[in-house]
Amino acid sequence: MDPASVEEELRNGETAREAVSRLAAEKAADVAARHPGGWVLAADTLVFFPDGAILGKPRDDADAARMLREIAGKEHGVVTAVRLLRSPGTGSEMVEESRVRMAPLSEEEIRWYVATGEPRDKAGAYAVQGRGARFIEAIAGSYSNVMGLPARAVYCLLRDARDPALAPLALSSP
Numbered sequence: 001m002d003p004a005s006v007e008e009e010l011r012n013g014e015t016a017r018e019a020v021s022r023l024a025a026e027k028a029a030d031v032a033a034r035h036p037g038g039w040v041l042a043a044d045t046l047v048f049f050p051d052g053a054i055l056g057k058p059r060d061d062a063d064a065a066r067m068l069r070e071i072a073g074k075e076h077g078v079v080t081a082v083r084l085l086r087s088p089g090t091g092s093e094m095v096e097e098s099r100v101r102m103a104p105l106s107e108e109e110i111r112w113y114v115a116t117g118e119p120r121d122k123a124g125a126y127a128v129q130g131r132g133a134r135f136i137e138a139i140a141g142s143y144s145n146v147m148g149l150p151a152r153a154v155y156c157l158l159r160d161a162r163d164p165a166l167a168p169l170a171l172s173s174p
Contacts, residue, residue: 004030004042008056016048017095020081024093032087039166040087041157045080045148047071047124055124064114067125072135073104076124078146084157092160094153098141100128105135123148 004027010019028042047055047067055071058064078098085091105113118132119125126132128139128146144151158170 016046016054016079020044024081024083028083028085040085043082045123048077058125061114064119064125068110071102075101082153096145096150098145101138103135103137
């Protein structure tokens with residue numbers, strides 16, 4: 001694993017889908033520059049609302065609490081772009097969207113959850129695969145997308161790359 005050095009800032013007027021696509025491409029290009037000829041898989045995930053409002057990762061615990069208040073009792077979207085790139089080249093990409101309905105949350109629940117530290121570094125300030133699962137009422141679409149890396153998209157990108165070196169990865173166990 002080689003983390004990208006990319007600022008995850010949104011641009012004015014950018015939709016969540018546009019932002020994750022651009023950020024995944026920037027992350028892939030950043031890492032690929034350090035590994036010429038190698039394959040790079042990069043992803044970015046955001047939470048969004050029907051009105052276009054976007055939630056990324058919280059800046060701090062107070063921001064995490066604000067985000068949790070914002071999504072509590074509401075449905076929101078989760079969008080992830082996954083890009084497979086072999087430097088040099090443009091690579092290929094898949095974008096996955098899911099819908100999540102969060103239960104209403106009390107201030108006590110928000111304080112408890114933020115204090116666990118789990119909301120840090122998570123789009124929308126929750127982890128569906130962790131303690132945050134207790135607050136999810138329903139998911140429409142890919143569960144692994146809500147986790148931040150849609151398994152089906154990764155499989156399809158590896159399979160469709162038509163590289164004998166990647167083919168075994170597409171069907172290997174995690």
